[in-house]
Amino acid sequence: MSKMKNTIDPAVNYLLPLAKKAGIETVWDRFAAMKPQCGFGELGVCCRICWKGPCRIDPFGNGPQRGICGADANTIVARNLVRMMAAGAAAHSDHGRHIALTLLEVGEGHAPAYRIKDEQKLRNIAEKLNLAPAGKDIRQVAKEVALASLDDYSRQKRSIPCNWAKVTLTAERVDKLVDLGVMPHNIDAVIAEIMARTHVGCDADAVNVLLGGLKGALADYTGMCLSTELSDVLFGTPEPVVTKANLGVLKEDAVNIAIHGHNPLLSEIICDVALKMNEEAKKAGAKEGINIVGICCTGNEVMMRRGIPLATNYLSQEMAIITGAVDAMVVDVQCIMPALTSVAECFHTEIITTMPENKITGATHVEFREDSAVDSAKKIVEVAIEAFKKRDKRKVNIPDYKQTAIAGFSAEAIVAALSKLDAKDPLKPLIDNIVNGNIQGIALFAGCNNTKATQDDNFITIAKELAKNNVLMLATGCGAGTFAKTGLMTQEATEAYAGESLKAVLTAIGKAAGLNGPLPLVLHMGSCVDNSRAVNVAVAIANKLGVDLDKLPLVASAPELMSEKAVAIGTWAVTLGIPTHIGIVPQIMGSSVVAEFLTEKAKDLLGGYFIVETNPEQAAAKLVAVIKERRKGLGI
Ligand code: BF8
Ligand code: SF4
Known part of the structure; x- marks a missing residue:
C-alpha cells in the first residue's frame, strides 16, 4: 500500500524536508x-x-x-461521544461569554479599549431579542443585549429556551427541538448536565445519553451564535476584502507577528497597536515595519474584518515557526499545539501565551485582560520586536507560496451583494436560482485538518466536484483556511471550476456588486464560531420558502475534522436538519446503537444525519445525491 501523503500544501512540502534535515519533529x-x-x-x-x-x-x-x-459498548461509546460535545460547547461558549462580558463592560463604560463598531447591527440584534431598542442610548442597548446574552448562561427555568437559539432558528425547528426535550435553557447548565449524567452509574441508555448530547450541541450553537454576532458589534461586520494566504505572506524585512487561536478580543487590539508601533520596528532594523499574519480561527477573524493575510491552518502551525521568520506567535485559546514551544526552541521565535487558563510550558506569558488590553498588546509587540533583533537570517526560509483570497462573506455581506440585483427582495435572486436549478444546492465546509487525512486534500477534491455540479459553497474555520491557501476563494477559481449555471449566477451577483467579475468559488464566512452565519443564511431562505431547514438542498461537510468543537458543530448541524458529511471515521463504531442513531435514525427524528465517507470522490457523489433528493422533496 502506498503511503498517504502528509499534505498537498506546497509551502509545507517545501519546509518538511528542511525540518527533517534540522532534526525538528513535526x-x-x-x-x-x-x-x-x-x-x-x-x-x-x-x-x-x-x-x-x-x-x-x-x-x-x-x-x-x-x-x-x-x-456495555453502547453506553461507553455514547458517554465518550457526548463528553466531547460538552467540551466543544464549553470551548465555544466560553469564548462567547468573554465577548458578551466585554460588551457589557462597553455598555457600562468600563472598557476603554473597545467600542461599538456596528451600531446598526447592535440595534438589529436588540430588535430580534425583543428588547425594544428604539430611542434608547446605544450604550444602554449594548448593556441590555449583553445581559440578555448572559441570561443564556444563567437562566434556571428549564422551560424557557436560550434566547439566541430561539430567535435565530425557524419556528418549526424551535418547536421540534422543544418537543424532543433537546432545546437548551442555559448553556453552562447543559454542559454540567452532560458531565453529571455521564458520571459512573448514571445515564446508561445510549439513546438517552445521545439526546443529552444533542442538547449540548445546541448549547454549542447558542454560544457560537452570540459570539459571532456580538463580535460583529464590537469589531465590525465583515465585508468582502481581498487578501493573501499561505506562508509566503511572511516577510523577510518585517517583524512578523503570527496571531493564533480564536478569540478576537486580543488580536483586534494587537492589530491596532501594531499599526502605531511600526516606527519602533523600523528602528530595530525591520525595513517593512510590523507584519501581522493569522493562523487558524484568529487568522480567519482578522482576515475577514481587516484583510490581514492568513499564514496557515491548523495542521501546519509548526511550519510557520520553521520558516525561521516568525518573531512572535501570540496564542490565546484552542487548537494551539503544545509542540510549538519545542519547535520554537530551534529558532528565535517567542511563543506568547495570553490567557491565564491556557499556558504552555516554555512559553512567555503576557497576561491579557480586557481592562488593560492596550498595555498587554504593547508589551506583546515589544517582545516581538526584541525577538526580531535576535533572528538568525541564515535560518530564514520563507516558502514562495501565497494565493489571493477574497474573504469577508458575512450573511449581511451576501445579502448586500444580492440586493444589488433586487433591492426590495434581496434573497429572491438566490432563491429563484435555487428553484430553477442554476444553483443545485448549498454546501457548508467546516472543520479542521487531521493527520488521518492528507492535509487540505479532501476539502479541495470535494469542492471541485461540487462546483462542477453547480453547488454554491461556503466555508469556515480551517476549511476556509484550506480554500484560501489553495486559491479557491478567487474569481479565477469560479471561472476555472464552477459549472456553467453556477458560474453565470456568481458572475451576475459579482458584477452587480461591483466586483468586475464573479463572486469567488467558495465564500469565506469566517472562523468556526462563524458557522452560525451559515445558519443565518439558511434560516432566511427556509423562512422565505416557508419550509424548515431539513427540507432545503443544504449539506455540510467536515472532511478533515478532529476537535471536540467540530464534533459539537457537526452534531448541531444534524440536529438542525442538515445532512452532514465527515471524512474521518468517528470514534463511535464500537456501538451499533450509536452509529445507527447518528447515521440513520436521526434522519427520521431530525431530518439531518451524519454521512461517514473517507473517500473524497465518493463523499462528493453522496452529497450531490442528497442535494438531488432534497430538491425532489421540494418538487424543484
Ligand atoms: O475552531 S477548524 S482545527 S482552528 S476546531 Fe481548530 Fe478545527 Fe481549525 Fe478554529 Ni475550528
Ligand atoms: Fe469501567 Fe468505570 Fe467505565 Fe464502568 S465507569 S466501564 S467500571 S471505567
Missing part, C-alpha cells in the same frame, strides 16, 4: 510514531470514567462485553 513525525493507534480507542469502546477502569470492550465478541460496572 505533527506528522509524531503521528507516524503513534501508529498503530489503539484500536479500542478508535472504536470508542475504552472507558476511563472511573478508577475501577480502564475498561475496554472486545469488539470481536470473545473478551469482555461489559465494563466492570456493567456498562
Whole structure:
C-alpha cells in the first residue's frame, strides 16, 4: 500500500524536508510514531470514567462485553461521544461569554479599549431579542443585549429556551427541538448536565445519553451564535476584502507577528497597536515595519474584518515557526499545539501565551485582560520586536507560496451583494436560482485538518466536484483556511471550476456588486464560531420558502475534522436538519446503537444525519445525491 501523503500544501512540502534535515519533529513525525493507534480507542469502546477502569470492550465478541460496572459498548461509546460535545460547547461558549462580558463592560463604560463598531447591527440584534431598542442610548442597548446574552448562561427555568437559539432558528425547528426535550435553557447548565449524567452509574441508555448530547450541541450553537454576532458589534461586520494566504505572506524585512487561536478580543487590539508601533520596528532594523499574519480561527477573524493575510491552518502551525521568520506567535485559546514551544526552541521565535487558563510550558506569558488590553498588546509587540533583533537570517526560509483570497462573506455581506440585483427582495435572486436549478444546492465546509487525512486534500477534491455540479459553497474555520491557501476563494477559481449555471449566477451577483467579475468559488464566512452565519443564511431562505431547514438542498461537510468543537458543530448541524458529511471515521463504531442513531435514525427524528465517507470522490457523489433528493422533496 502506498503511503498517504502528509499534505498537498506546497509551502509545507517545501519546509518538511528542511525540518527533517534540522532534526525538528513535526505533527506528522509524531503521528507516524503513534501508529498503530489503539484500536479500542478508535472504536470508542475504552472507558476511563472511573478508577475501577480502564475498561475496554472486545469488539470481536470473545473478551469482555461489559465494563466492570456493567456498562456495555453502547453506553461507553455514547458517554465518550457526548463528553466531547460538552467540551466543544464549553470551548465555544466560553469564548462567547468573554465577548458578551466585554460588551457589557462597553455598555457600562468600563472598557476603554473597545467600542461599538456596528451600531446598526447592535440595534438589529436588540430588535430580534425583543428588547425594544428604539430611542434608547446605544450604550444602554449594548448593556441590555449583553445581559440578555448572559441570561443564556444563567437562566434556571428549564422551560424557557436560550434566547439566541430561539430567535435565530425557524419556528418549526424551535418547536421540534422543544418537543424532543433537546432545546437548551442555559448553556453552562447543559454542559454540567452532560458531565453529571455521564458520571459512573448514571445515564446508561445510549439513546438517552445521545439526546443529552444533542442538547449540548445546541448549547454549542447558542454560544457560537452570540459570539459571532456580538463580535460583529464590537469589531465590525465583515465585508468582502481581498487578501493573501499561505506562508509566503511572511516577510523577510518585517517583524512578523503570527496571531493564533480564536478569540478576537486580543488580536483586534494587537492589530491596532501594531499599526502605531511600526516606527519602533523600523528602528530595530525591520525595513517593512510590523507584519501581522493569522493562523487558524484568529487568522480567519482578522482576515475577514481587516484583510490581514492568513499564514496557515491548523495542521501546519509548526511550519510557520520553521520558516525561521516568525518573531512572535501570540496564542490565546484552542487548537494551539503544545509542540510549538519545542519547535520554537530551534529558532528565535517567542511563543506568547495570553490567557491565564491556557499556558504552555516554555512559553512567555503576557497576561491579557480586557481592562488593560492596550498595555498587554504593547508589551506583546515589544517582545516581538526584541525577538526580531535576535533572528538568525541564515535560518530564514520563507516558502514562495501565497494565493489571493477574497474573504469577508458575512450573511449581511451576501445579502448586500444580492440586493444589488433586487433591492426590495434581496434573497429572491438566490432563491429563484435555487428553484430553477442554476444553483443545485448549498454546501457548508467546516472543520479542521487531521493527520488521518492528507492535509487540505479532501476539502479541495470535494469542492471541485461540487462546483462542477453547480453547488454554491461556503466555508469556515480551517476549511476556509484550506480554500484560501489553495486559491479557491478567487474569481479565477469560479471561472476555472464552477459549472456553467453556477458560474453565470456568481458572475451576475459579482458584477452587480461591483466586483468586475464573479463572486469567488467558495465564500469565506469566517472562523468556526462563524458557522452560525451559515445558519443565518439558511434560516432566511427556509423562512422565505416557508419550509424548515431539513427540507432545503443544504449539506455540510467536515472532511478533515478532529476537535471536540467540530464534533459539537457537526452534531448541531444534524440536529438542525442538515445532512452532514465527515471524512474521518468517528470514534463511535464500537456501538451499533450509536452509529445507527447518528447515521440513520436521526434522519427520521431530525431530518439531518451524519454521512461517514473517507473517500473524497465518493463523499462528493453522496452529497450531490442528497442535494438531488432534497430538491425532489421540494418538487424543484
Ligand atoms: O475552531 S477548524 S482545527 S482552528 S476546531 Fe481548530 Fe478545527 Fe481549525 Fe478554529 Ni475550528
Ligand atoms: Fe469501567 Fe464502568 Fe468505570 Fe467505565 S465507569 S471505567 S466501564 S467500571
